[in-house]
Amino acid sequence: MIGIMGLRERTRQAVKVDIAATAMRLFLEQGFDATTMEQIAAEAEVSRRSLFRYFESKEDIALGDIAERGVRVQEVLAGRPDSEGPWEALRAALDVLATEMEFTPEWAARITAMFHETPSLRARQVEKQLRWTGQLVPEVERRLGVPPGSAGDPRAAAIVTSALACLNAAVDAWTTGGGKRSVFELYDEAVAAIRA
Amino acid sequence: MIGIMGLRERTRQAVKVDIAATAMRLFLEQGFDATTMEQIAAEAEVSRRSLFRYFESKEDIALGDIAERGVRVQEVLAGRPDSEGPWEALRAALDVLATEMEFTPEWAARITAMFHETPSLRARQVEKQLRWTGQLVPEVERRLGVPPGSAGDPRAAAIVTSALACLNAAVDAWTTGGGKRSVFELYDEAVAAIRA
DNA sequence: TGCCGGTATGGCACTCAGTGCCATTTTGGC
DNA sequence: GCCAAAATGGCACTGAGTGCCATACCGGCA
Numbered sequence: 001m002i003g004i005m006g007l008r009e010r011t012r013q014a015v016k017v018d019i020a021a022t023a024m025r026l027f028l029e030q031g032f033d034a035t036t037m038e039q040i041a042a043e044a045e046v047s048r049r050s051l052f053r054y055f056e057s058k059e060d061i062a063l064g065d066i067a068e069r070g071v072r073v074q075e076v077l078a079g080r081p082d083s084e085g086p087w088e089a090l091r092a093a094l095d096v097l098a099t100e101m102e103f104t105p106e107w108a109a110r111i112t113a114m115f116h117e118t119p120s121l122r123a124r125q126v127e128k129q130l131r132w133t134g135q136l137v138p139e140v141e142r143r144l145g146v147p148p149g150s151a152g153d154p155r156a157a158a159i160v161t162s163a164l165a166c167l168n169a170a171v172d173a174w175t176t177g178g179g180k181r182s183v184f185e186l187y188d189e190a191v192a193a194i195r196a
Numbered sequence: 197m198i199g200i201m202g203l204r205e206r207t208r209q210a211v212k213v214d215i216a217a218t219a220m221r222l223f224l225e226q227g228f229d230a231t232t233m234e235q236i237a238a239e240a241e242v243s244r245r246s247l248f249r250y251f252e253s254k255e256d257i258a259l260g261d262i263a264e265r266g267v268r269v270q271e272v273l274a275g276r277p278d279s280e281g282p283w284e285a286l287r288a289a290l291d292v293l294a295t296e297m298e299f300t301p302e303w304a305a306r307i308t309a310m311f312h313e314t315p316s317l318r319a320r321q322v323e324k325q326l327r328w329t330g331q332l333v334p335e336v337e338r339r340l341g342v343p344p345g346s347a348g349d350p351r352a353a354a355i356v357t358s359a360l361a362c363l364n365a366a367v368d369a370w371t372t373g374g375g376k377r378s379v380f381e382l383y384d385e386a387v388a389a390i391r392a
Numbered sequence: 393t394g395c396c397g398g399t400a401t402g403g404c405a406c407t408c409a410g411t412g413c414c415a416t417t418t419t420g421g422c
Numbered sequence: 423g424c425c426a427a428a429a430t431g432g433c434a435c436t437g438a439g440t441g442c443c444a445t446a447c448c449g450g451c452a
Contacts, residue, residue, distance in 0.1 A: 127319035152373025158386035177348025193351035
């Protein structure tokens with residue numbers, strides 16, 4: 001055992017990063033659908049079978065650590081003071097998505113473009129977002145004073161998914177606008193627009 | 197030629213409806229993933245190949261006419277008076293989704309439950325929604341006074357997708373709540389919650 | 393009635409994602 | 423150097439989706 005996760009786990013992570021980088025290069029060169037798992041395996045110098053041991057699906061390679069980010073958001077949200085309203089707390093929590101991401105505008109633009117023209121990718125992305133936004137709902141319900149376990153109140157879910165909708169709109173605008181204005185700025189503008 | 201679309205087209209539509217009904221029955225009985233196209237073909241008494249001539253994908257059979265509904269919403273939205281703000285106009289346009297749908301609570305609950313426990317389905321549903329919500333954006337931009345062709349403004353997209361988020365939250369609450377309160381009521385409550 | 397052309401159908405073979413199984417190799421720890 | 427766990431590779435399989443072609447069907451027309 002060397003380090004906190006052991007040598008095995010570390011090399012495993014390294015291989016995973018390497019595969020993801022190789023795959024992303026191919027995706028951007030040829031398009032997502034035109035790239036096969038077999039080809040990725042060949043270029044990354046692993047077997048096709050091993051590929052599926054590192055990533056559950058082809059989409060997962062491109063989607064990266066969306067799920068992990070959701071956990072971070074949830075943590076930050078839970079850590080915000082109770083005095084904050086849902087929108088303030090969510091805004092603070094969603095900040096980690098932007099701040100902990102390496103946002104090279106030009107690169108992000110290409111990724112976003114690929115996502116837009118690849119339905120299956122976009123679908124999985126939305127699916128993953130849905131999953132962890134669902135986990136944010138109880139926390140927002142607590143802030144709204146909704147008794148836990150009471151079904152049929154749409155408010156918390158509406159707030160969480162709307163916040164995400166604003167974030168997505170902001171990122172979209174950020175890429176189509178060429179990255180001139182910051183994502184924060186655009187997010188705040190989006191939120192202001194729906195709440196006006 | 198009999199009728200407006202000819203005999204051929206009519207029988208084709210009839211077959212399509214029949215296949216959809218058969219498939220939906222199987223989906224609800226065994227679950228979406230556990231039902232194969234081969235099985236649907238057998239029960240609907242067509243070949244597997246013909247199945248793919250009626251529906252592009254397995255998900256499409258379950259998703260039904262979501263795309264067509266989007267066109268209706270768009271039409272209604274465009275027909276609303278300019279004096280209405282985006283939220284009022286959207287609320288009126290989205291009404292057609294609820295009013296033109298045969299909402300048998302118990303039936304809808306089972307469908308919704310299936311959607312929830314089948315990620316691939318939910319993902320495709322959201323994806324289709326995203327597609328036609330995108331077509332709603334220009335109309336909302338017009339109402340906001342955004343000059344056409346100017347990219348980088350997140351407001352219209354934020355409003356449209358948030359409205360959809362509220363509708364989805366409302367439908368969710370409606371099914372989990374057993375259909376006691378109307379979808380309209382829940383939708384208005386959701387909108388009020390995000391705009392408060 | 394019988395023929396014609398377009399359309400629907402069925403069958404077949406193929407690609408590709410994803411999975412289960414097993415034999416083999418690698419590697420960390422003693 | 424040895425052992426057990428983990429990683430890997432190979433193989434065969436399922437299931438969705440597609441292209442191709444031969445055939446069956448059916449509405450219209452002579």
